[in-house]
Amino acid sequence: MIQAFGLTSNTRRDLPPAVDDLSLEARAGRVTALLGAPGSGKTTALRLMLELQQGRGITYFRGRPLHRIAHPSLEVGVLLGDVPGHPDRTVRGHLRMLCAAAGVPVRRADEVLEAVGLVSLRDERLGTLSRGMDRRLGLACALLPDPHTLLLDEPADGLSSRECQWLHGMLRAHAAQGGTVLLTTADPKEAVRAADRVVTLDKGRFVADQDVHDFARTRLRPRVAVRTPHAARLAALIAKEARTAQRSVEVVREEGNRLSVYGSTCADVGETAFRHGVLVHQLADEVGDMGPEAACPSETEQGPAEAQPRAAAPESAETDVPHDVELSVGTSERERRVKGSAPSAEALRSVDPLSPLPPPISVRSAPSPLRPLRYELRRAAGVGTGFLTAAAVLVASALTAVFLARVGHTPQPRLLAAWPRELPLPPAALGAGLLGSLAFGDEFRHPALAADRGTVPRRLGLLAAKLVVSAATALLLAFLTVGCDVEVLYLVYGRELAEVPADWPALSASWIGLVVGCAWAGVLAAGIFRSTTAGLAALVAVPVVVVPLVQKVFEGASVRAAAGFPVRLREVFLLQWPFGGERYLEVAARVIVQPVGSAMTLSLTALLCAYLLTSLRGRVR
Structure with a gap:
């Protein structure tokens, strides 16, 4: 169950907020x-x-x-927008x-692929997916952890009519399981086909919260769709004949040469066009959208006898404001209450009753x-x-x-590492640095981890995993x-x-450390x-900036400065090094006191x- 109270987005410049004091409820077991x-x-x-997004309000997911x-x-x-992943x-x-x-177990990936019908495309690259397949993958990502609640933004966008029917069946099956x-x-017609309850918004404000049957009765009405190059003339003829016959008919000009005729039939419109010699390119029965104001008309603006959708025929005069909606015109959204959707006592206790505004919303980073x-x-x-980078490095x-x-005059350690004196780093070090940079760079460029929760989290657990894998x-x-190189x-x-050089242990430690x-x-x-x-x-x-600074500070400190360091350390702390541990410590000291090692450290x-x-600054926010 979702309960949202007083959702209000922050304003920008002099523009009104995109969402203004919105409260709604989506019940479990229903598609809203x-x-x-x-x-x-x-x-x-x-x-x-x-x-x-920053703003005000509070939303409860199951309390x-x-x-x-x-x-x-x-x-x-x-599901928000396209699936953000590496192409x-x-x-x-x-x-x-x-x-x-x-x-979740890895087998869950195959289960959701079968559920959304992407088994045959499981080896396809994300960058090659069509819009419809991308929406299917987005739904699979949403269903992956088997959540209780689904929040989907335009899930049917890019799907065919057959795929939309499949989508509606999946959503209703999820709701049927609680x-x-x-x-x-x-699309109002899409809302009627997919949902059990419809909440209507207009310019960020609440309009109506209706059962789907009441919504269809008040918002959608049959119409005749006409396309003709003489739209203005045909509209005038239909209106004239309707006034003569004292019938309630409304003709609405659409974009281009289209007309929408409410309160008439295809036969009547076709006969009118035939009698007056008007060329018609299209004539079909459709379901028309009467606009958001038709879903919840105000009785303060119309009399009770006139509280019906515009262009309504006399035989449909029983259409009235849905009885399950109580809307006080001119009052605050928080003062509105929809029957059956009153907040629970626990939810009301969580909101400060003395505060004139709902609590602020703080944007938080994604969890690790x-x-x-x-x-x-x-x-x-x-x-x-990574594999291409490694191959290029080799x-x-x-x-x-x-x-x-072939050129000569290169020490053997640098020869085995393919490290010319003219280059700041050997190819292997540059390749390792590139792979390490990609570990976080790809996260921010293709944020699969934080697709729905803001920026990539800088948590120590994720950092430790990246350091271990990169090492x-x-x-x-x-x-x-x-x-x-040796081969x-x-x-x-x-x-x-x-x-192999004689001092290979120290050289290996330096090479691995670099x-x-x-x-x-x-x-x-x-x-x-x-x-x-x-x-990068x-x-x-x-090596370009830090190494020269270190060399200036230590003024040519050599490796010999660390000679005897483990022995002196043992004498000071009275430690006995097992298995010749002082030799390993001496090797580590030799690596650190070198200019490159000191600069890297x-x-x-x-x-x-x-x-x-x-990371701490992000948590404080």
Whole structure:
């Protein structure tokens, strides 16, 4: 059950609010349609309910506001706009990634694919889906965690008539199981076909809340649709004959050469056109929309005998204002009460009775994925960008190593790492930094995780998962790069250039620290600045800007400055290092005191502090 009270969006400049003091209720076991013309505030109302937009008001989902629900995605399924996902990700891969985020079993992805009829397209890329298939995928994403409540914005947009019938059946089946469904639409006929109850909006304000049968009787009436190049002349002839015969007929000019004739029949309109020689291109019976004001006419503007839809024939004079709507003209929306939709006592206690305005709505970031490590693994492996980047790094490293060996005058450690002195970083470090930057850059560019809940969350759980996955990827890339370079050098130049250096433990630690540090720098910088480009820029700034500063501060501090550091540390703290632990500590110290190691350590510390400050600032808001 959804109960919304006093929803009001913030005004911009001198424009009126898109939603003004709106209160409504959508009951469990029913499909409720929020009807309004484009620009009437339907989407804004949903965003206010979901706390995605600032304003005022409060919305209860089964008695609790959304920010009081621990895992909103398990309670409310949402479809707003197109499905935001990476265009190269497959349909099935996208849903499996969201399964990890929602904490549901991975088999649920196949179940919803079968439910929405996308089994045959499960290997299609998101960027190749048509509008109708995208709406089906959006519905699958909303149904994935099996929520109690569905909030769908224009779910039938882009669907054929047959697909719309299928959609209506799915929504009614969800409601029949005790769920709540609230959808928006701009088509009154669509609302009649899909919903059990219709709430009408006009320019952001409430108009009526009606049972679908009462809505159809007061809002929709049969009409004759006519298309003719002589629309003005035919309209005048029909009106003249209606006055002569004392019949209640209304003729409305539509766009182009179209007429809508209320209170007449196709036979009468066709005979009139034939007698006067008027060419007719179309003549058909349709169901016409009488406009939002026809759904709930005001008795203060008309007499009781005239309280009927415009253009009504005398035989339909029994049409009146629906009895289930009590609307006081000129009063505040909060003073209006629809029979059967009064708020519960718990809901009323939650709203301050002394406050003249409803409480403000604070936009909150999305919650972290329930299974962050599994989510990050599926996100990284679901797109071919990482594999292409790794392949490009291996090829570039091998070619660079062969070229450096041919030129000569390159130390063997730099030769194996394909790291010319003229370049700030080797290809493997740049590739690891790019993959790390994509870990957050893709999240902000294609926010599959936070599609319905605002920006991508900067939570420590998600950050830890991204750091672990990026470190593992960088470690694998570092080993593959050195192995590939050694093999290529052996094939081209023989065993002499492919020999393993004597001090390989220290060199390996430095190499792994460099590549993993670059990956982490990319992750943190992209998470702070919300851009892959910013992550790469921060990575390149380490050797270009930070290293010279560190060298100036320490004025050429060498590795020998750390010699004996573990021994002195053991003497100070009286520690006994098991299994020769001082050697590993000495290796780590050697890595850190190098100019590049010191600059990387300093940069990572600064980026981590900035990330934590940004995260805390977001929580304070």
